[in-house]
Amino acid sequence: MSGIRLLVGTRKGAFILTADGKRSQWEISGPHFAGWEIYHLKGSPVNPDRIYASQSTGWFGQLIQRSEDGGKTWEPMGKDFVYEGTPGTHQWYDGTQHPWEFKRVWHLEPSLTDPDTVYAGVEDAGLFRTTDGAKSWQELPGLRSAKGKLWQPGAGGMCLHTILLDPVNPERIFVAISAAGAFRSDDGGQTFRPINRGLKSPYELPDPDAEVGHCVHRIALHPSRPEVLYMQKHWDVMRSDNAGDLWTEVSDNLPSDFGFPIDVHAHEPETIYVVPIKSDSEHFPPDGKLRVYRSRTGGNQWEALTKGLPQEDCYVNVLRDAMAVDSLDECGIYFGTTGGQVYASADAGDSWKAVARDLPAVLSVEVQTLP
Amino acid sequence: MIRVVLPVHLRNLARVSDEVPLAIAGVVSVRSVLDALEARYPVLRGTIRDQTTGKRRPLVRFFACGEDVSHEVPDAPLPEPVAQGAEPFCIIGAMAGG
Secondary structure, X not given: OOEEEEEEEEOOEEEEEEEEOOOOOOEEEEEEOOOOEEEEEEEOOOOOOOEEEEEEEXXXXXXXXXXXXXXOOOEEOOOOOOOOOOOOEEEOOOOOEEEOOOOEEEEEEEOOOOOOOEEEEEEOOEEEEEOOOOOOOEEOOOOOOOOHHHOOOEOOEOEEEEEEEOXXXXXXXXXXXXXXXEEEEXXXXXXXXXXXXXOOOOOOOOOOOOOOOOOEEEEEEOOOOOOOEEEEEOEOEEEEOOOOOOOEEOOOOOOOOEOOOEEEOOOOOOOEEEOOEOOOOOOOOHHHOOOEEEEOOOOOOEEEEOOOOOOOXXXXXXXXXXXXXXXXXXXXXXXXOOOOOEEEEOOOOOOOEEXXXXXXXXXXXXXXXXX | OEEEEXXXXXXXXXXXXXXXXXXOOOOOEXXXXXXXXHHHOHHHOOOOEOOOOXXXXXXXXXXXXXXXXXXXXXXXXXXXXXXXXXOOEEXXXXXXXX
16 A cells, blocks of 8 residues: 655754555554754655755854665754855845855755755755755756846745745756745756746835746646646746746635735645745734645635634644645645644645644654555 | 763764764864765765865854854864863854844
C-alpha cells in the first residue's frame, strides 16, 4: 500500500509524520535538529529517501543537512553560500543602497530529474544551485541582474521563497521574492526577467508600471500545464495563463485576499486552495475562524472548507511554505500553523483532522507520496 | 591539551557529549583554538565565526577563567590556566530574544 510522509519544518526542529495510504493513523518522529529553525525540507522526486533540509539559528548560522534514508539519519553538507562576484547593493528601507548579505536559506527545490541537483532560495534574495548533492553551491547571478538594485526588503526580509521548476520545459524556472516580485528564466537559470505585469499594489507601490517591488507571497502551478500560474500576493489572489506575462485578479468572494500559501489540487488543475488571513497588520484568520478556501474554477468562485477546523477563537497564521498536496487518487491536502498544528485532509479539503497539535510554530510542510 | 566547552547546539552538531580536548601547537589564542576546533570538526566552520571574514558571530561569546575575552584580539594569548588545560575555554551562545 502506498504511504505518505510529511516533512514539517518548525521554529525548533524538524518533524516527520508518516501514514499509510488511508491517512488516518499518523506517527510523528522528531524533533530532528532540536532547537534549530528548520525553514524547509524537501525530498528528491527522483529518490524520495534523499531529503534536503535547511537548518539555521541566529546564533550559529546556516547549515544544510541531507538524509539518504527518508529522514532517519542526516549528514551535514556544504553551507557556503557566496554571492557571485562583487555582491553589490540593493535598496534599503530608507531608500539608500545596502550591501547584499547572506542570512539564511528559505527554500530548497530538488531537481525533477537529478537527485544531486538542488536549487536554494536565500535571503538576501538570491538563487543558488548545487549539482553535487549539496556539497557545494553556486549562485545563478542572472537573477540579481533583473533590477536587483531596486529590490527592497519587506518586513519578513528580502527572501527568495518560491522556486518552481517547469516539468515540461527544463529550461524554465519561476522564482518569487518577497517585496521584489516574480521572475522567470527561459534559459535554465542563466538570465531572469520580472513577470509582474498586471499586479497592483497601490499602497505599497504607487507606480502602476513598476516592474519590480510587488510583494509576492507564493506562486504555484499544476505540472500538467505549467504555463498557468496562481499567486497569493500580499493582497490579492492572482492568475496568469501565459507563464506570468500577464496576471489577472481572481480573489472575488474571498473574505480577505491577504494570505500566504496557495496550492493546486494534484489531479484537477483548476482546483486551488488558499488560507485567507485578515490583513497585513493582523496575521490571523478573519473572525477567528480557520478556513481553507477552495476554488474549482481556477479562481473567482471560492467555497469555505471548515469541517474539522477551529471555527472560533483561532488566531494562528499559515506561512507561505506550509501547505502541500499529495498525489494519491483522492488528493490529500496538508497545512501547518504558527500555533503548531498540522492539519490533514484526505478528501481534497472537504474535511480536516489535526494530525499534530502541539508542535513548535510550523514554518513549512512538504508531502511525499510513497509507493 | 586544552579543553573547549561548546554550547549544546554545537555539541550536538559535532556529535560530542562533553568537553573537547585539543592539542594546540604554539600560542594558545582564540584564533589557534578555533583553527584547531574547526580542523577537527569541519561541521563547526561558520557556526562560531564567519567563514569569510573570520569575525566572531554576533551572538557567540568566548570566556576564559571567568572573563569575557570575546573582544580581545584573536591572536592574544589566552590565560595560562586555559593554555595548561586547568581551566576550559568556553564558547557560549549569548542570551538573546527575551
